Amino acid sequence: MPSPTIIWFRRDLRLNDNPALAAASARGPVLGVFINDPVLRGPSGNNRLGFLSQTLRWLNAEIDRNLVVRTGQPLDVLTKLCEEIEAEAVYATDDHGPYGRRRDTQVGEGLAEHNVETHYLDSNYAVAPNSVFSGAGTPYKVFTPFFKVWKQHGWADPIEAPDVKWVSGIKGEGPPPMPGDVIDLPPVGEEAAMKRAEEFLAERVMDYPDARNRPGLAGTSGLSPYLKWGNIHPRQLLAMLGPDPAEDVFRSEIAWREFYADVLFQRPETAREALVANMARIETDSGAGAKERFERWCTGTTGFPIVDAGMRQLLATGWMHNRVRMIVASFLVKDLHLPWQWGARFFMTHLIDGDLASNSHGWQWVAGSGTDASPYYRVFNPTGQSRKFDATGTYIRQWIPEIAHMTDKDIHEPEACKAGPPAGYPAPMVNHAKERLEALARLEKIKKR
Ligand SMILES: Cc1cc2nc3c(=O)[nH]c(=O)nc-3n(C[C@H](O)[C@H](O)[C@H](O)COP(=O)(O)OP(=O)(O)OC[C@H]3O[C@@H](n4cnc5c(N)ncnc54)[C@H](O)[C@@H]3O)c2cc1C
Incomplete structure (x- = not known):
């Protein structure tokens, strides 16, 4: 009887089209493992943890309740499990993120000392x-x-999904419990x-x-x-x-x-640092006033309906439409003059789809410090974007009931409405035309130096 092999599930929570699982099962019986790694739990908010928790429940049910979930440092958890079941090999889908690469090298080297092979195959x-x-x-x-x-x-x-002989009877903690304060999640699996x-x-x-x-x-x-x-x-x-x-x-x-x-x-450091090094020198605000402005952005109370609708969609659903992600990101960086990293961190806390590469580089594209090939410095006009992409105000009405009664024309700029701004909705917190010039002036400064 061949010794069991471990499939270490990470960001490949599926049975079909999973080459690492197929290769593990070709060797004989397989133990399915998920490691609840405190390093990765840290930056995740309840929405993403909730989605993960439900997905692990789904996976556990799919493999006849044989998924072993344990909390701890991955090398420790795997060393112990390999000892317990006398496994000679661990298979996993290769992870190309900065933390994943470090972790996988450490695990590979550590397990080799116990004569256990590690195979990182395929990618996400x-x-x-x-x-x-x-x-x-x-x-x-x-x-x-x-x-x-x-x-x-x-x-x-x-x-296709392989025909796996799952190892059973190994003790685990079960999928992590659902966090207390979680929004309605989409169906998982x-x-x-x-x-x-x-x-x-x-x-x-x-x-x-x-x-x-x-x-x-x-x-x-x-x-x-x-x-x-x-x-x-x-x-x-x-x-x-x-x-x-x-x-x-x-x-x-x-x-x-x-x-x-x-x-x-x-460029792994670009998860947090500018890809275009010179752009790291652009002046941003960070004092008490900046924190107050950030708070209004986070809570969807800027007085710019399309920005507020986006932030409220994020808070309510853990997801935001891509066009609106660009608008709210531009507003944070170019109207409020705050570091893009503040916004990126807030997104990572709330997004169900929070992904370090897409998020950091989505933010950097908008901030102008990343991969945008445009020869000019884009400054999105939130009201213009709103009129163009949400012409009938359908999206704004869905997320901002205070102004849902306004006409298609007025809803993008409630303060300009003839009858006066509606009660209960804030006036715009900044003057976009003025802040646009300020953003361009800050850019000029780093060009001259
Ligand atoms: C500031 C900012 C932050 C972002 N943060 C994330 C993030 O943390 N996680 C994330 O998955 N996406 C992120 N995106 C990209 C994009 O907004 C989302 O992938 C998209 O909104 C997801 O919705 P969808 O699946 O309906 O997209 P669809 O339009 O249906 O696209 C299909 C798939 O293509 C990929 N995709 C689409 N647009 C992009 C894009 N601009 N960049 C990278 N991949 C894309 C996604 O995997 C998406 O699921 C970010 C974009 C911006 C501007």
Whole structure:
């Protein structure tokens, strides 16, 4: 009888198209393990922990209640488990994030001392980070050429779930309990992810190029939490896409996720530091007044309806529409002159789909310190964006009941309405035109030095 092998689940919480699981099960019986790592729990808020907790319950049920969950430092937990079941090998999907890489090296070296092999296979991406290079052999810092070479690189077809003989009877803690104060979460698990993907691709992908920018419509896939936890792999989505240009737009969004993972892999420090070093010198505010301004942004009480609607959507659902993520991020950086890292941290606490690479580089793209290829410094006009992308105010009405009665024209700028601003909704906390000039002046200063 071969000795059991451990499959260490991390961000690949699925049974289909899981090459690490398939390779582990090809060796014989498999013990399914999830490690509740305090380092990763720290920055996660209740929404993401709640989604994880429910997903682990789902996975446990799928594998006949044989998932072993233990809390602790991964090397300690795995060393002990390998001893307990006399495992000779641990398999896991490779992790390309800064902490994951350090942890996996440490685990690999530590287990080797106990004669246990570690195999890190595959990745959470269709094309693993560190695979796409220019003709000169350098990684890309802008998206468009990356996308072209990424498509040429190609990816494997998805594989089916293996027939696994799960090891049973090993003691664990069970999935972590649901945090007390948690919002309504979307359905979890592999079937829920696939159902959502199939519905989106059958009914909405053809409208995606335009609808994806309209937060008042259900124009996007809503797949980000499932991609975050690996309930679905991007390969599975890509295999379902055809050649239509609308489908190519969706393909390119999946590639943005892969691009940011690649950028973070090449420059791990950019999780918190500017990719464009000079932009770290731009002056930001951080005193007591700045903290008060931040608080108004966090609570969705800035007096700019589209910004407040976005922040309230985030607080209520753990998700925010991409167009609105860009608007609220621009407002924090360029109207309030606060460090992008403050906003990024707040997003990571509240987002169900919170992902270090997409989040830090989504923020840096907006802040102008990241991968934006635009030759000019973008400053989003929140009111202009609102009129353009939420013309009928549908999205604002959904999240700001105080102004839901206003006309389509007035709702974007309640303070300018003839009848006077509505009671109960704050006046704009800043003058956008003035703050735009201030942002540009701060940029000029670092250009001159
Ligand atoms: C400031 C800021 C912070 C962000 N933080 C995160 C984050 O923490 N986690 C996260 O998954 N996404 C983040 N994004 C990207 C994007 O907003 C979300 O992926 C998207 O809104 C998820 O909704 P969806 O699944 O319906 O997207 P869809 O439009 O249906 O796109 C399909 C998938 O493509 C990927 N994708 C789409 N747009 C982007 C993008 N701009 N960058 C990277 N990947 C993309 C996502 O995996 C998404 O699920 C951020 C964007 C900004 C501007």
